[in-house]
Structure formats: structure tokens, C-alpha cells
Amino acid sequence: MKTVIFYYTGTGNSLWSARLLAQGLADVRLRPMKQADALATGDAEAVGFVFPVHVWGIPVPVVQFIEKLSLRPRVYLFALAVNAGQVSRTLIQLRGMMAGRGLKLAAGYSIVLPSNYIPWGGPGPAERQKKMFDGARSKIAEAADCIGGRRSAPIEKGPLWQMIVFTVIYKMTFKQVHKMDKDFWSDDKCNACGVCVQICLAKNIELQEGKPVWRHHCEQCLACIQWCPQESIQFGKKTPAYQRYHHPQVSLQDMLPHVVEH
Ligand SMILES: Cc1cc2nc3c(=O)[nH]c(=O)nc-3n(C[C@H](O)[C@H](O)[C@H](O)COP(=O)(O)O)c2cc1C
CATH class of the missing domain: 3.30.70.20 (Alpha-Beta Plaits)
Incomplete structure (x- = not known):
């Protein structure tokens, strides 16, 4: 197996994104982070993470999964951070986690899809959702091209104000x-x-x-x-x-x- 993509998803946006990305790559296996033996498959040539942004950062269980995952020294690493429009520092956080292990996150894309954060409201009108699905499809095709060619791409991030304000909130809520x-x-x-x-x-x-x-x-x-x-x-x-x-x-x-x- 050349590539493994680990995903975490609450409402399917990340699973759909991971599937679409997998369709654009060769010899790839999709693994839910929550599957009991998922950690055993981290030794592929290329490893990707697809997960939702939670509270302007990486969800707690995703952090815990990645920390436990053993990775080859020169593995090609990529990620899709699936969000509702505020990716903030999420992919920079992942890049930092990888750098701490002497590894490089080669590509990190922000994929914007309808919000599942229902305490703040519904997913928005169908027309707006359709625009998001279409936009995500082209972005994921772009990502597949970059990842398939094992190239590096800039790690996507939100505006500076967002990263400053919301990183504080992320840190405050992480343990709660x-x-x-x-x-x-x-x-x-x-x-x-x-x-x-x-x-x-x-x-x-x-x-x-x-x-x-x-x-x-x-x-x-x-x-x-x-x-x-x-x-x-x-x-x-x-x-x-x-x-x-x-x-x-x-x-x-x-x-x-x-x-x-x-
Ligand atoms: C607890 C929680 C926090 C969220 N925080 C953010 C956020 O900080 N920024 C953002 O753009 N979307 C946020 N969202 C929305 C999700 O990232 C978005 O809807 C995503 O597509 C859901 O993916 P999933 O269906 O794979 O779980 C949050 C959702 C949840 C449940």
C-alpha cells in the first residue's frame, strides 16, 4: 500500500472529502481513525489526515490518534482540514506536531463545507451548500494532483486576527x-x-x-x-x-x- 488516508468524521463531510481525494490517487486505503486496528497501518509511503476543524483547531481525538501513530522517518505527509469557513491555525498546528517529530507536512488544504455546528444554527440554504460542494470538489482535485505528484504546497491558514484570538479559545477549551x-x-x-x-x-x-x-x-x-x-x-x-x-x-x-x- 502506497498511501493511507486516516479520517475522522461526525457528519460525513470529512469522509466524503477523503473518498474524493482517494479517487484521485493510486493505491490508497481509507482508514477511520476510530477503527480498532487503524494505528497499525501508519507505515505507508504517504500518509494523509482528513478531519474536521473543531474550535479553530485539531479535534482532541485526532490529536490523540496522531500522537500515537508511528510514522516512517521520510514519509510524505498531507492533510485536509474540513471546516465551515474558519480554518484558523489548524494546519499550522498539525505542521508543528509533525515538525516536533522531525517530519514535514508537505501539503495542507482547507476544505470548506456546510457547518455541522448546530448550536449556532443549521447548514444554510441549499444553494449555498451546493456552491460549497462544487468548490470543495475542485479544491480536492487540486490537492489530489499535488499529493499524487508528491509535491509540496503552502499550508493553508486563516487571517492573523483569527489565529491569535481563536488559538486562545482552542487552548482554553481543549481539556473541557x-x-x-x-x-x-x-x-x-x-x-x-x-x-x-x-x-x-x-x-x-x-x-x-x-x-x-x-x-x-x-x-x-x-x-x-x-x-x-x-x-x-x-x-x-x-x-x-x-x-x-x-x-x-x-x-x-x-x-x-x-x-x-x-
Ligand atoms: C465542536 C465543533 C467545533 C467546530 N469548530 C469550527 C471552527 O472552529 N471553524 C470552522 O470553520 N468550523 C467549525 N466547525 C464546523 C465543522 O468543522 C464542519 O462542519 C465540518 O465540515 C464537519 O466535518 P465532519 O462532517 O467530517 O464532522 C465545528 C464543528 C464542531 C462540531
């Missing part, structure tokens, strides 16, 4: 993320189907007396609220009014990394 599930609740549409239990990337949800309970080791991927078939899961007070989102070309079955091998 697991507790942020205290605002989840389920309304009376819940029929105890158990999809939230299955889809939770952190195995953080259990059903007690037919209702989901969050056990405070949350990763804030928001898969539970976004994939609930009854739209019964809520976060805080405003989400009953907000539209749910997952990538239209990603199915619930695709999202079960511990069950499905891609």
Missing part, C-alpha cells in the same frame, strides 16, 4: 471538551432506537430507561444530534428550531467505523 455533553437532551420524539449509541465516536452514550444518557467523555463530533432519525436529540434551547445536517452522499451505514471497513 469531554464535559460539553451536559447540554444534550432528548425530547419526547425519542423512540429508543439506539442510533445515537451506535454512532457515537466516543462510546459516550447509553440508553437508560429508553432515553439516551451522555457520560461526559464526549468528543463533540455532534453525530448523535445530527443523525438521530427522529430529530429528538437537542443541545441547549435553540436546536429544536434548527435544521439537521449530514453530508448528502454519506449514509448512516458509512458512519459506523467499528463495523464497516471502507
